[in-house]
Amino acid sequence: MSKRSVSFDPGAPHLALRFVLAGLAFAAATATGTPAAAQEATSIQGFATARLARIAPVMRAEIEKGTMPGAVTLIARNGKLVHVEAHGFLDSAKTRPMPRDAVFRGFSMTKPVVAVAALALIEQGRLNLRDPLAQYFPEFKEMKVFIEVQDERGRTTRVAVPAKRPILIWDLFRHTAGFTYAGSAPFPELTAAYERADVESRDTDVSNEEFVNRLAAIPLAYEPGTRWEYSVATDVLGLVVEKVVGKRLDLHLAETIFGPIGMKETSFQLRPEQAGRLADAYDADPLKVELWKASRPEQDPAKRYVHGGAGMLTTAEDYFRFAQMVLNGGELDGVRILSRKSVGFMLSNHIQGLIGSPLPTTGPGYGFGLGWGVRLAEGGGYAPGSPGDAMWAGAGGTSFTVDRQEGIVGVIMTAGPSTRQHTRFLFKDLLYGALTE
Structure with a gap:
């Protein structure tokens, strides 16, 4: 198994307790005047716990000023979860606390998954x-x-x-x-x-x-x-993909990606047991009506063409598993989806010399690979990163990044269509701002 294969612990209450204790320790150190260097000496996989503790207050402030009702944030390094936290609320009225396993409309975060499925067919000589x-x-x-x-x-x-x-x-x-x-x-x-x-x-x-x-x-x-x-x-x-495999896209993805790597909450139709965990945007968000109408999460995917560009429902921890598989070079927990060379090819820039760029989604400094935005250099972007890091985002307010150089996966899930650019770059600033080793 790759040294960056995920070690995914479903017994995450222990992880949550560590975050609480780390936060208490940080507060105590601050109150007693402990030097900042000592406060940051405690780290998880190179992330200073005191700096990770900044994420929750920033998210809370954004929720209070109306950026989004709530969020789930996740950071992993070398396959180890170092931060997973739910913030705020599921609903526009702010009456239902956001759970860590909240389900989000993935919108365009569906695209990299479909790209992986199509690339797997190329590996098989079928495309x-x-x-x-x-x-x-x-x-x-x-x-x-x-x-x-x-x-x-x-x-x-x-x-x-x-x-x-x-x-x-x-x-x-x-x-x-x-x-x-x-x-x-x-x-x-x-x-x-x-x-x-x-x-x-x-x-x-x-x-x-x-x-x-x-x-x-x-x-x-x-x-x-x-x-x-x-x-x-x-x-x-x-x-x-449907034409090549002779099967509906959502069913093919469930059989070849979602099931094999343990994305148990991900599908193209909201299941009854997930209904109470579906994150909603503010009613006042000017983009909500049109986007939510197009999404139709409860509808049977067979009623219309399966939207490979926008139809997926997922959770932060499920998407982490997909992103970690890619970071590992195409493998997760002993299950190989792509070869290492195919992943490298997918995450290289394929639009050299062409007009246009993915700037509205990625910010400046990115090219585009096979379904993913790909960072071209250290600088020139809106947020820190590494040359070759890959990302994409959804119109509903979700975003993720895969930094192979640093071994990092970052995921932010919100239901905030109109504020999605703000939240995706804010989260990347917080993520890289916590990395000290």
């Missing part, structure tokens, strides 16, 4: 990055792309012309297929087309066939392979 998408869905064989032209009066208009090259499976992984999202489309014609076709199945239950037909009928935003544009590409990749 290839160079495969044209039309090999699996002929509807995408003759795509058109919008280009700008000037009419005889010098006015700029857009027309659709045949794309210069086909969409490849590689493009689906790295968001270079030319697809987009309605909410972030680069020009109004695309926004209108995506909304009119309900491509993202926000208002109606769109089937696999309807999704493919509607999306293929809309011209691409850009020539395939020329620009990074965040999009429904991972939803399409999920349908490719």
Whole structure:
């Protein structure tokens, strides 16, 4: 087993007690005037316990000022949990305390999981990055792309012309297929087309066939392979996985990833016993209504196409297990999901020389691998990190980071769509601010 394989202790009350004792010790040391150096001498896996104790007060302050109703924060190093804590409340009214096993709408934190599943098929020789998408869905064989032209009066208009090259499976992984999202489309014609076709199945239950037909009928935003544009590409990749394995995506993920590595709370449909632990956003959050309508966690996934880009429900400790598997080089507790080289390939930058970047999600200083944002250098970012660290985030307020250089996994789960950028970078500051060795 890798030296960074997770040692996951379900008897975590002992861990919680250690945090309480550490906090009491910190308070006592402060009260007696013990030097700061002595206060920070106690550490867990190189994290100063006194600095980890900063996280709860900061989260409490954010909750009190209305950033989000609550949160669950988790930090691990070398496979050892050093911090897991629930903060605040599950609900908008702040009447139900947040449990550590709260269930969150993962939204785009689904994407790295689907990327791993697709990469596993490549390892098996059942899929290839160079495969044209039309090999699996002929509807995408003759795509058109919008280009700008000037009419005889010098006015700029857009027309659709045949794309210069086909969409490849590689493009689906790295968001270079030319697809987009309605909410972030680069020009109004695309926004209108995506909304009119309900491509993202926000208002109606769109089937696999309807999704493919509607999306293929809309011209691409850009020539395939020329620009990074965040999009429904991972939803399409999920349908490719379904086509290859002959099984619905959520069922395939449960059999090949969730079950084997012990992600017992993760699925694409909220189970009855989880209903009382589903985290909610503030009713006043301006993004809540539309996002929650699109999520539909209680609905049977079979009613519409399974959203490989946004449909997963998970917990902090479940997602930690997935992230730790990747940090370990594709293995967790003796179960290998990917090879070490495949993980390295996945977490390398695949958009060199292209226009566009994942800056709105990752902040500056990141490229993009096969489904993950990847840090390019030590500096140039909004928060500390390491070259090659990988992360992604969900529109509902969740985020995670995998720092292979430091052996760190960090996860923050909130239900705060409008404040998600603030909380993800705040947490990274707290995480790295506690690392002293």
